[in-house]
Amino acid sequence: MRLLPCGDVGLLVELADLDEVLAMYAELDQARPEGVVDMVPAARTLLLTLEPAVTTPAAVAEVVRGVTPRPGARPDAGEIEVPVTYDGPDLGEVASLTGMSEREVITAHTEEEWTVAFCGFAPGFGYMTRSDERLAVPRRTDPRTKVPPGSVALAGGFSSVYPRESPGGWQLIGRTDVVPWDLDRDPPALFSPGVRVRFVEAR
């Protein structure tokens, strides 16, 4: 574990891998250090942002050093099934990049469950990861200016669902009717950190 201050408002906790990040997130979510207002888990880091009038990065670091993330401890965020129609415009490209057939890509995407590591890009956009890296494809060289909402996408070993129409450079392999972001829902984000996601092929 390495602790990297971010000015007077943040502390970046660098951990070994996503499992440790989610375990540390779970521990600190139970007993949040005083003055910490936000926690942003990512692939290998957990950012703690704080209220500088209340605490300092050094004081928060002291608390974090005393926490031992327990292996396997993850926020209990539940499991979501996401039905997907696999007809995305980049399905063929993903097949050729991975050396699989389109059918094999679909099987690979649905075979093992994904875990939401963190959210970013847009509200409700969850970065999902898993140990199977066969579908770790690069971003498109030419990003789209308009990606339709509900697009199921891949890039850099992550999978995600676009919450709303936006620009985007990920490879689009399908579409779903699930709504990743709804302000009238509590919480509004479907894919929050720790949620396990199982993609299934829509019939």
Added chain:
Amino acid sequence: MSRLEILATGALATIQDEGRPGLAGLGVGVSGAADLRSLRLANRLLGNESGDAAIEVTFGGLALRARTDVDIALTGAPTPATVDGVPVGLNSPVHVPAGGEVRLSPPSRGVRTYLAVRGGIDVQADLGSRATDIMSGIGPAVLTPGTVLGVGSRALEWPGVDVAAVRTPIGDDLDLRVVPGPRHEWFVDDALEKLCSAPYEVSAESNRVGMRLTGPVLERSREEELPSEGVVRGSLQVPPTGQPTLFLSDHPVTGGYPVIGVVLSADVDLAAQARPGQQLRLRLTEVGQP
């Protein structure tokens, strides 16, 4: 209930408060006033809670009509302002009679002026805040002519201050305190010195998300991709061009480029008042030092 009718907005006028902390894990940034210090001062002058919602006006141009008697305060970028054609000062409570028109001209210095009203702007809160986040699209719509805004009725005792003495170093070259960022080791040895060696110019590509800066090129020592990670307001993120972007209130929750330095939070308020073409000087300091 008191109401304000927007007649004109200038380049951009939004409702802002202290934002919505606590939701970054869901991909929702804090947002809120770009210059928090000015927002808070405007509220304090009126006996509001410091985080009550106010109007953030970009480069002046706002005009509104009070439908009932209200009390307002203007802070931030010094805009020539009038009530029914009579000039009024900044950093001071101002009474506006029913039917009165408030007009803000473009400021001579700075970018963002805050117009607060006693009782606070009362519009629907989304996720606990009335801040407009221009990046995520959460919060009240950007103001347009014809919009009618409610005004709250809850306020504290008047503070008994006629005018606040404000040091506004927002006209000349800005001196911002910066500390080494979480990824300063991703740059060549003298990169932090270089960051502080000469001023950076604020480019025209600047908004509430961030400001692109033009100046000394910061060279990386590590070329691999950084996995996206959380970033804070004030971060100086460096894309492959070597020219930093300074993140403001509506910055993305995560970023994929290394952060070489972080501007201290109080100084981000100053940076948010820097105009395109203006020069910023970054001064390396340590957390907790003046």
